[in-house]
Amino acid sequence: MALDTFERSAPPIFRPGLSATSKMLLLGLLAVLLMAADHRLQISQPLRSGVALVLAPLQWLSLQPGRAVRAAGQYLGNLEEAQDAAEVFQSRTIAQAQRLQQVEQLTQENAQLRQLLDLRAQTGGPAKAVQVLYDTADPYTRRVVVDRGQLAGIVQGSAVIDTAGVVGQVTRVYPLVSEVTLLTDRDQSIPVMNTRTGSRHVANGDPYTLGGSLDLKFVPSGMDIQNGDLLTTSGLDGVYPAGLHVGRIVRIDRRVESTFARVHAEPMATERGRHLLVLLPVKDWPPAPEPATGKKATTKGKPGLPGQQAAGAQP
Numbered sequence: 209m210a211l212d213t214f215e216r217s218a219p220p221i222f223r224p225g226l227s228a229t230s231k232m233l234l235l236g237l238l239a240v241l242l243m244a245a246d247h248r249l250q251i252s253q254p255l256r257s258g259v260a261l262v263l264a265p266l267q268w269l270s271l272q273p274g275r276a277v278r279a280a281g282q283y284l285g286n287l288e289e290a291q292d293a294a295e296v297f298q299s300r301t302i303a304q305a306q307r308l309q310q311v312e313q314l315t316q317e318n319a320q321l322r323q324l325l326d327l328r329a330q331t332g333g334p335a336k337a338v339q340v341l342y343d344t345a346d347p348y349t350r351r352v353v354v355d356r357g358q359l360a361g362i363v364q365g366s367a368v369i370d371t372a373g374v375v376g377q378v379t380r381v382y383p384l385v386s387e388v389t390l391l392t393d394r395d396q397s398i399p400v401m402n403t404r405t406g407s408r409h410v411a412n413g414d415p416y417t418l419g420g421s422l423d424l425k426f427v428p429s430g431m432d433i434q435n436g437d438l439l440t441t442s443g444l445d446g447v448y449p450a451g452l453h454v455g456r457i458v459r460i461d462r463r464v465e466s467t468f469a470r471v472h473a474e475p476m477a478t479e480r481g482r483h484l485l486v487l488l489p490v491k492d493w494p495p496a497p498e499p500a501t502g503k504k505a506t507t508k509g510k511p512g513l514p515g516q517q518a519a520g521a522q523p
Contacts, residue, residue, distance in 0.1 A: 373453030373476030
């Protein structure tokens with residue numbers, strides 16, 4: 209079949225309509241009219257409200273991941289800040305508690321030092337203030353080490369006291385430190401006097417009875433002695449000055465089959481502080497100066513002495 213026999217015009221179903229330019233103009237005009245009508249009559253408002261109502265749950269769900277992330281970050285940040293603040297507060301609390309304890313300790317030490325100074329003035333003999341460093345490691349003895357020795361003038365046999373009374377005696381002296389044997393040591397003894405009756409005794413250390421006490425030896429069963437009697441140093445040994453508090457009687461065991469009674473006394477210096485006072489033995493104290501009488505000694509004139517010449521010069 210020849211090609212020129214076909215109809216060259218397009219079939220009706222493929223015939224083009226309006227041109228693209230016409231469609232654009234028409235649609236643009238329609239859009240303008242719709243916008244003007246919507247502006248005047250609010251035609252699209254119900255449609256917008258319905259679409260917003262339908263999309264609100266979807267919008268809420270879409271915002272939740274971001275909110276959750278921000279909330280988690282804010283929670284972690286606040287938690288870290290709270291932990292840091294708690295640590296700072298705890299450290300400040302501990303520091304303030306430590307300072308308060310130090311203030312209390314310094315206050316007690318100052319009060320004790322003032323009492324030691326007053327006691328030093330009352331004793332009247334040479335005295336040196338020492339500080340307790342530590343207890344000795346021997347479990348069978350009652351000894352402490354102080355921070356003064358031979359270089360500071362500490363002498364073996366010196367009495368050691370505190371504000372309450374006699375603590376013990378210096379038994380070993382080294383160049384820089386010294387050992388003090390406490391009254392409750394089993395090898396320590398001290399002459400004492402009952403201030404109520406005036407009777408004299410010898411008290412030995414007893415580290416086991418009553419947790420550490422003094423045992424009065426050779427006390428007759430019929431002797432006048434009572435609980436609560438105060439024991440002081442007698443001053444007869446040449447070591448301890450007289451009148452220092454030693455202990456107070458707390459137990460008396462009178463036995464019929466025994467001639468002597470067992471008497472235990474509690475040391476007065478049970479609460480030992482860090483600062484003590486070391487007194488030289490009384491026998492080593494320098495002699496007290498003689499009181500001035502206010503009268504001048506007269507010298508009899510002898511030949512060739514200045515007193516005679518002075519006497520001869522008077523009319």
